[in-house]
Amino acid sequence: xxxxxxxxxxxxxxxxxxxxxxxxxxxxxxxxxxxxxxxxxxxxxxxxxxxxxxxxxxxxxxxxxxxxxxxxxxxxxxxxxxxxxxxxxxxxxxxxxxxxxxxxxxxxxxxxxxxxxxxxxxxxxxxxxxxxxxxxxxxxxxxxxxxxxxxxxxxxxxxxxxxxxxxxxxxxxxxxxxxxxxxxxxxxxxxxxxxx
Amino acid sequence: xxxxxxxxxxxxxxxxxxxxxxxxxxxxxxxxxxxxxxxxxxxxxxxxxxxxxxxxxxxxxxxxxxxxxxxxxxxxxxxxxxxxxxxxxxxxxxxxxxxxxxxxxxxxxxxxxxxxxxxxxxxxxxxxxxxxxxxxxxxxxxxxxxxxxxxxxxxxxxxxxxxxxxxxxxxxxxxxxxxxxxxxxxxxxxxxxxxx
Ligand SMILES: [Fe+3]
Ligand SMILES: [Fe+3]
Ligand SMILES: [Mg+2]
Numbered sequence: 001x002x003x004x005x006x007x008x009x010x011x012x013x014x015x016x017x018x019x020x021x022x023x024x025x026x027x028x029x030x031x032x033x034x035x036x037x038x039x040x041x042x043x044x045x046x047x048x049x050x051x052x053x054x055x056x057x058x059x060x061x062x063x064x065x066x067x068x069x070x071x072x073x074x075x076x077x078x079x080x081x082x083x084x085x086x087x088x089x090x091x092x093x094x095x096x097x098x099x100x101x102x103x104x105x106x107x108x109x110x111x112x113x114x115x116x117x118x119x120x121x122x123x124x125x126x127x128x129x130x131x132x133x134x135x136x137x138x139x140x141x142x143x144x145x146x147x148x149x150x151x152x153x154x155x156x157x158x159x160x161x162x163x164x165x166x167x168x169x170x171x172x173x174x175x176x177x178x179x180x181x182x183x184x185x186x187x188x189x190x191x192x193x194x195x196x
Numbered sequence: 197x198x199x200x201x202x203x204x205x206x207x208x209x210x211x212x213x214x215x216x217x218x219x220x221x222x223x224x225x226x227x228x229x230x231x232x233x234x235x236x237x238x239x240x241x242x243x244x245x246x247x248x249x250x251x252x253x254x255x256x257x258x259x260x261x262x263x264x265x266x267x268x269x270x271x272x273x274x275x276x277x278x279x280x281x282x283x284x285x286x287x288x289x290x291x292x293x294x295x296x297x298x299x300x301x302x303x304x305x306x307x308x309x310x311x312x313x314x315x316x317x318x319x320x321x322x323x324x325x326x327x328x329x330x331x332x333x334x335x336x337x338x339x340x341x342x343x344x345x346x347x348x349x350x351x352x353x354x355x356x357x358x359x360x361x362x363x364x365x366x367x368x369x370x371x372x373x374x375x376x377x378x379x380x381x382x383x384x385x386x387x388x389x390x391x392x
Binding site for chain 2: 011012015016061063064065066067068071159161162179180181182184185186187188189190191192193194195
């Protein structure tokens with residue numbers, strides 16, 4: 001039995017946060033505590049939302065705020081899989097639930113506009129990375145394991161699957177507009193409490 | 197292609213309503229206009245949410261407000277299927293999308309406590325029935341067609357699948373507590389706008 005109440009409680013607490021404020025720094029601070037609590041336990045995410053694609057990583061919508069003020073997404077990477085270099089154009093939090101993730105940061109060179117690699121680090125389960133146009137918004141995320149999937153739970157300050165943003169070509173630094181969508185046509189029903 | 201935007205727009209407009217007020221009469225008045233608009237077109241409900249059970253009617257959660265201030269449910273009756281006599285203990289709206297529904301109203305006799313049948317009427321597509329403890333809360337709904345399913349879209353002032361309420365025995369008028377739950381473990385993903 002999955003502990004669906006964990007995700008439902010998180011959604012309700014995060015809804016209360018966005019009802020209080022739309023200040024990015026406040027939401028990242030307070031929201032990070034909620035996300036840390038959610039990813040402390042790996043007993044609530046159904047199988048269907050933790051399967052990588054055959055050839056590519058996948059992103060599954062877990063919850064979208066009805067007013068699109070935030071969304072919660074599970075990202076799943078199989079061995080060898082990584083995202084393209086991309087931005088978000090909104091605040092985001094990456095919390096690792098399972099496995100190991102490698103994050104590489106980039107920023108445009110102020111003179112040439114070419115993308116510069118700023119560095120990289122590894123995220124273990126329970127760790128959280130933050131992004132936004134204010135604090136650094138361009139990165140590439142890959143699976144740090146060669147023999148198992150890695151899964152992280154992301155929260156963004158909008159309906160991220162509908163967000164107009166950009167991919168970046170690593171050699172030319174050329175930008176390409178993209179809208180990611182979601183891998184899933186159906187989301188978890190968090191609201192059937194009849195067996196709780 | 198299903199016109200998912202109709203349900204998404206309805207959810208967003210209804211969320212704005214419950215953010216404005218929690219007054220039942222106001223929500224029934226203003227909400228009825230939104231529901232009438234939603235059920236005016238039958239081009240948005242996926243097949244999976246309009247299938248009756250083999251032996252019983254079914255209720256599919258379409259959307260639950262994250263703060264559980266309202267829920268939207270599709271009810272589907274096959275030929276010969278009906279609900280038990282039941283109450284809601286909260287306001288509700290029944291809007292017929294497809295087919296024909298027969299509604300029978302009941303109320304306890306003030307002297308004996310026995311259930312009295314108050315009358316019945318038929319609802320055609322586009323029509324809306326209202327219930328609540330204030331305006332009449334006990335009814336039985338059945339399919340008015342003998343050769344096809346009927347489908348209605350219901351909105352309630354809580355997470356109705358988790359609501360503690362009652363069934364009524366038609367002969368003894370005895371009450372039995374029940375929590376309905378939902379037939380579906382997954383709900384529509386209303387938020388992938390990438391193909392719109
Ligand atoms: Fe990212
Ligand atoms: Fe009812
Ligand atoms: Mg926004």
